[in-house]
Amino acid sequence: MDYGLAGRHVLVTGGASGIGLAVARAFIAEGARATISGLEARDVATALDHLGAGARGLACDLTAAGEDRRLADFAEETGPVDFLVNSVGIFEVRPFFETTDADWFHYFDVNVMTAVRMSRIVLKSMLERGEGSVVFISSESGVKPQAWMPHYGAMKTCLLGVSRALAELTRGTRVRVNTILPGPTETAAVRRYHEAIAAGRGVTREQVVADYFDETEPTSLIRRLIAPEEIAASVLHLAASPSLNGMAMRAEGGTIRSIL
Template identity: 75%
Template structure:
């Protein structure tokens, strides 16, 4: 399907690895120009080499003062940003009673404030031009919180409210702000996590994944990990569809047992 994205400039934060990199790859396949960010220069350089022509990148920690502005100006030096994907995020399984204030504030800064900072820059320019698209990468945890990472779920829920609030600023324009809720996704970080569990139990990663859907995610209808490319295609559809605004799109394999 041709989404009419040829020549559009897409900025993907956290686009050097995981879901972000898959998003960048699918946008490139649609003919878009890409700017990606990553936490380390090595990650960014490797991603650019793998993604190929039409992609540029900048390393930096978007929680640090001035780094969001630096990234945005780097992107603008190429051309105005048509689509912003707020993808930066971290996750960790951690007991609620052992999650300190410092952990909570760190998760808020990485998973929420990076998107706030980037949107504050990009949305203003988009409203001036009268068109553009912003997508926040949330999670099924936003509406299906898990007790083993309450801090993570709370931040992903925050993104739903933030996204809808910003969408309200776009009335009467062709600017749109949306959120996508991926489910359990087969990223490098998740594979490492499952392998660590497998090593502890003396079993295989495949067995850990199978057990996961039996015990932890029994409501999953597809009963498998979602591939990053599958999430990426949903992101591209959401970013390019002019009639979709102020919504939260589920891409979680039916783990959320709800009609809406």
């Protein structure tokens, strides 16, 4: 499908790996230019090698003061940002009773405030121009919290509220704000998590994944991990479709038993 993105510009935070990298690749495939960010310079450089022409990147820590503005200024060196995809996030399984206040504040800073900071700058510019699109990367955990990582679910729920509230600011413009809820996705972080479990149990990672859908996510209809490229295709559609605004799109393989 041709979304008419030739020459358009997407900024993907956290675009050096995982879902963010897949999103940047999907936009470039549609003819867009991509600016990505990542925490480590080597990861950004590796991602740019994969993305090829049409991509620029900056290593920055969006939890640090002034880094949001530095990234926005870097992105706008090549023109206005037409699409912002807030993909910075950390996934970590941690028992509730072992999660300190400092841990909670750190998760909030990384998973929520990085998106808030970038949206505060980029969305404002979009509203001034009267057009643009913002997508927040939430998770199935935002509406289906898991006991083994309540901090993660809470942050992803927060993103749903922020996104919908910001969408209300776009009334009467061609600016849109939406959220996507990926399900279990085969990112590097998830692979490392499953590999650690496999090593502890003395089984293969494939067995761990199979057990996961038998024991932990029995409601999954597709009963497999989702490829980052599959999530990216949904993000692209959500970002580029003019009639979609103020919505939360599920891309979680049917793990959430709901008709809405």
